Amino acid sequence: MPNPTAAILIIGDEILTGRTREGNAHFLAGELVKVGIDLRQIRVIGDEHASIVAAVRALSSSHDQLFTSGGIGPTHDDITADAVAEAFRRPIGVREDARAILAAHYAARGVEFTEARLRMARIPEGARLIDNPVSGAPGFSVENCHVMAGVPNIFQAMVAGLLPRLTGGAPLLTRSWQMMVPEASIADQLGALAAAHPGLSFGSYPFVTEGRYGTNLVVRATDPVALEAGFAALKAAFPEGQ
Amino acid sequence: MPNPTAAILIIGDEILTGRTREGNAHFLAGELVKVGIDLRQIRVIGDEHASIVAAVRALSSSHDQLFTSGGIGPTHDDITADAVAEAFRRPIGVREDARAILAAHYAARGVEFTEARLRMARIPEGARLIDNPVSGAPGFSVENCHVMAGVPNIFQAMVAGLLPRLTGGAPLLTRSWQMMVPEASIADQLGALAAAHPGLSFGSYPFVTEGRYGTNLVVRATDPVALEAGFAALKAAFPEGQ
Numbered sequence: 001m002p003n004p005t006a007a008i009l010i011i012g013d014e015i016l017t018g019r020t021r022e023g024n025a026h027f028l029a030g031e032l033v034k035v036g037i038d039l040r041q042i043r044v045i046g047d048e049h050a051s052i053v054a055a056v057r058a059l060s061s062s063h064d065q066l067f068t069s070g071g072i073g074p075t076h077d078d079i080t081a082d083a084v085a086e087a088f089r090r091p092i093g094v095r096e097d098a099r100a101i102l103a104a105h106y107a108a109r110g111v112e113f114t115e116a117r118l119r120m121a122r123i124p125e126g127a128r129l130i131d132n133p134v135s136g137a138p139g140f141s142v143e144n145c146h147v148m149a150g151v152p153n154i155f156q157a158m159v160a161g162l163l164p165r166l167t168g169g170a171p172l173l174t175r176s177w178q179m180m181v182p183e184a185s186i187a188d189q190l191g192a193l194a195a196a197h198p199g200l201s202f203g204s205y206p207f208v209t210e211g212r213y214g215t216n217l218v219v220r221a222t223d224p225v226a227l228e229a230g231f232a233a234l235k236a237a238f239p240e241g242q
Numbered sequence: 243m244p245n246p247t248a249a250i251l252i253i254g255d256e257i258l259t260g261r262t263r264e265g266n267a268h269f270l271a272g273e274l275v276k277v278g279i280d281l282r283q284i285r286v287i288g289d290e291h292a293s294i295v296a297a298v299r300a301l302s303s304s305h306d307q308l309f310t311s312g313g314i315g316p317t318h319d320d321i322t323a324d325a326v327a328e329a330f331r332r333p334i335g336v337r338e339d340a341r342a343i344l345a346a347h348y349a350a351r352g353v354e355f356t357e358a359r360l361r362m363a364r365i366p367e368g369a370r371l372i373d374n375p376v377s378g379a380p381g382f383s384v385e386n387c388h389v390m391a392g393v394p395n396i397f398q399a400m401v402a403g404l405l406p407r408l409t410g411g412a413p414l415l416t417r418s419w420q421m422m423v424p425e426a427s428i429a430d431q432l433g434a435l436a437a438a439h440p441g442l443s444f445g446s447y448p449f450v451t452e453g454r455y456g457t458n459l460v461v462r463a464t465d466p467v468a469l470e471a472g473f474a475a476l477k478a479a480f481p482e483g484q
Contacts, residue, residue: 014447016281017414018272019460021265025286030260039258040293042286044267047445051282074426075446076433116429151448172259184316187358191318203289204317205256206393218261 003038003170003222004064009055010044011070011080012150024069024155035163036171036222037065047071052083060087060145065166067159070150072139074116080147081140085124088142095123098138105136131161170222175231179241182206182213186238190217193237200230217241245280245412245464246306251297252286253312253322254392266311266397277405278413278464279307289313294325302329302387307408309401312392314381316358322389323382327366330384337365340380347378373403412464417473421483424448424455428480432459435479442472459483 008028014020025042032039040063045051052071060066071080085092098121106113120137123129130139130146132154139148139158148158179186183206194202201220206213219234221227235241250270256262267284274281282305287293294313302308313322327334340363348355362379365371372381372388374396381390381400390400421428425448436444443462448455461476463469477483 010284013443013445014460015268016271016284017275017416017462018268018270018281019416020447021268023263026257026260026263028260029258033259039260040288042252042258042284044284046282073446073448074429076429076436077445111424112427114426114430116433117426119429120426151450153450174259174261182353184356184359184362185354187316187318187361188356191358194318201255203255203319204315205262206315208393208395218256220259 003036003172004167005040006032006037006065006067007041007043007059007063008039009052009059009066009068010042010150011047011052011068012044013046013077015044016046023152024150027152027156028067028069028159031159031163033172035166037166038172047077047079049079049083049086052080053087056084056087056145060143064144066145068145068147069155072120072137072147072149074114074119074137078119081122081124084142084145084147088124088145090124090126090142092122092124094118094121098123098129101129101138102136130158133157133161172220172222173224173227174218174220175227175234177217177219177231177234177238177241178214179217179238180212180214181240183215186215186217189237193233197230197233199226202230202234245278245414246409247282248274248279248307248309249283249285249301249305250281251294251301251308251310252284252392253289253294253310254286255288255319257286258288265394266392269394269398270309270311270401273401273405275414277408279408280414289319289321291321291325291328294322295329298326298329298387302385306386308387310387310389311397314362314379314389314391316356316361316379320361323364323366326384326387326389330366330387332366332368332384334364334366336360336363340365340371343371343380344378372400375399375403414462414464415466415469416460416462417469417476419459419461419473419476419480419483420456421459421480422454422456423482425457428457428459431479435475439472439475441468444472444476 008025015022127140127142134154203218205216219230257264369382369384376396445460447458461472
């Protein structure tokens with residue numbers, strides 16, 4: 001059975017204007033590989049209602065899982081929850097269990113439960129909450145769409161709580177082999193290797209370090225035996241690597 | 243006249259598998275702001291021909307400019323040039339000017355001009371070359387689609403050569419105001435401020451540093467006078483910031 005597929009939707013003007021370097025997609029990409037969910041697309045869009053609705057509909061219908069990051073805080077530009085509700089044509093309002101979680105979180109810390117904070121208890125009907133051990137305000141899952149915070153430590157905590165719930169396939173395994181030569185000088189040999197092993201995926205990633213060209217060769221497979229066979233072939237083809 | 247719009251398409255399995263943390267989109271986002279081109283979307287997809295063709299068509303037809311990064315090197319997994327040619331329904335082959343650039347580059351460095359390297363002279367018909375002062379192999383523009391390398395220092399050098407060619411609008415200017423308070427505690431006031439200044443964009447970006455919550459408030463405008471008026475209002479509303 002093929003692995004389930006996924007997309008990540010990052011929501012926030014601050015990324016499109018170059019103010020913030022997004023890191024949640026990279027973090028989640030690494031986690032999805034470990035549980036055997038194939039990430040097929042990452043998309044970043046701005047804080048604009050119609051764009052979020054359209055992207056949530058497009059990506060949730062074309063992938064098994066959709067993860068979103070950003071736009072669920074207490075301020076006027078936090079519009080993700082309402083957009084996701086509209087995308088799935090569900091009503092949205094303050095939900096009692098989410099309100100209770102926030103109330104308990106603030107009470108324990110002597111923090112005032114303001115009207116703005118109550119905004120974070122607005123949850124689309126029928127959604128399942130995602131635990132937020134960092135700052136209380138929960139994320140939520142509507143059908144296959146998992147809505148999480150943009151602040152990195154909160155996003156990571158939500159992912160940790162969410163992923164065990166989702167069914168993964170076989171993890172994608174990788175082995176790397178580093179060559180201190182330009183990519184072009186091994187391209188023909190690598191192409192021949194890839195052609196000889198149609199069941200494996202071979203990638204080639206050039207880099208520059210201290211003015212010297214190098215290339216990382218990567219072989220990927222879900223089957224560990226096939227992976228090791230491919231890696232052995234890679235090492236045999238390029239004995240000068242490490 | 244509104245600013246031109248843009249999208250960035252990043253191509254590479256290594257990003258979707260979490261192996262590489264993508265940085266070219268963040269770099270280009272910062273450059274586009276400076277020249278007044280509004281970045282509306284960043285999309286990351288894998289090294290898959292049909293996906294690249296579909297994404298290039300969708301993003302180039304819905305934005306004034308499309309910038310791509312990745313997949314134009316010499317190896318078998320470098321398939322961007324062929325996919326872009328198909329997206330714009332143009333033939334592709336080795337082009338004499340691109341071949342001459344590569345030949346001169348390698349000759350000057352005593353590097354062999356292999357068959358694999360010749361792959362990098364494959365350019366869609368009618369494309370305009372983008373200079374690569376780092377490693378020779380050019381990028382290219384087909385209509386509104388600008389195809390550049392994924393290696394960061396090459397990508398940045400190509401962007402530097404390309405951007406002056408494109409017509410920009412008014413640069414988006416920003417001013418920031420940092421508060422060492424949680425976002426929720428200023429949400430109501432910020433919402434009121436945004437409502438009172440409909441011509442300006444106010445953003446709110448929470449962060450955590452050394453266990454304390456803080457919030458960066460950002461006002462954005464293309465008109466410097468409007469920007470300063472908005473920033474003065476922001477400072478007046480939140481005198482405890484800095």
